[in-house]
Amino acid sequence: xxxxxxxxxxxxxxxxxPFLVLTVTGPSxxxxxxxxxxxxxxxxxxxxxxxxxxxxxAGGDLVAEQGTQVGGSVTMWQATKPASAVVPExxxxxxxxxxxxxxxxxxxxxxxxxxMHHFDVAIMERRKQFSLTTV
Amino acid sequence: xxxxxxxPEVLEDLTKYAGSWVAIRDGRxxxxxxxxxxxxxxxxxxxxxxxxxxxxxxxxxxxx
Numbered sequence: 001x002x003x004x005x006x007x008x009x010x011x012x013x014x015x016x017x018p019f020l021v022l023t024v025t026g027p028s029x030x031x032x033x034x035x036x037x038x039x040x041x042x043x044x045x046x047x048x049x050x051x052x053x054x055x056x057x058a059g060g061d062l063v064a065e066q067g068t069q070v071g072g073s074v075t076m077w078q079a080t081k082p083a084s085a086v087v088p089e090x091x092x093x094x095x096x097x098x099x100x101x102x103x104x105x106x107x108x109x110x111x112x113x114x115x116m117h118h119f120d121v122a123i124m125e126r127r128k129q130f131s132l133t134t135v
Numbered sequence: 136x137x138x139x140x141x142x143p144e145v146l147e148d149l150t151k152y153a154g155s156w157v158a159i160r161d162g163r164x165x166x167x168x169x170x171x172x173x174x175x176x177x178x179x180x181x182x183x184x185x186x187x188x189x190x191x192x193x194x195x196x197x198x199x
Binding site: 012 | 144147148150170175182186
């Protein structure tokens with residue numbers, strides 16, 4: 001099974017973190033690269049609200065839901081249409097994303113329901129790496 | 136062991152852009168704006184640039 005090893009990276013903020021860059025295609029066909037943190041604590045994909053417009057989501061494509069974060073409850077805008085995503089180095093696997101958009105969220109989170117449904121993820125904190133293995 | 140993910144890299148300190156969105160090309164900030172749509176619509180920004188928000192407290196610990 002193909003495995004991708006990813007070194008933690010510093011995205012200009014002075015700290016190495018487990019960022020994975022996905023190529024994401026929204027429901028309108030808009031396409032771009034999004035860096036997000038591998039986050040086993042997130043139930044699904046959480047994106048800063050500003051990505052909704054970039055991906056082509058309109059207000060009618062989003063439903064308000066209440067979620068819980070470490071600081072308390074938060075209103076999330078759940079997409080009713082999936083986007084698609086691919087890890088560029090493992091391009092044979094294209095998978096759906098069901099993002100929640102959150103105002104005030106400033107870092108994309110790749111949670112369990114989307115990314116981790118298609119890849120086994122291993123964190124190697126001491127080596128500042130993580131790996132994705134296709135399942 | 137298989138492939139190793141490369142770039143995109145960010146080669147400059149983004150802390151001065153905290154709270155804004157930035158467009159990155161070849162590791163450098165090409166443009167910045169207060170919101171994503173304003174940034175996307177900037178004529179200097181290309182479709183293949185890498186757009187991302189810069190956290191307010193990037194140098195601090197993340198508690199997500």
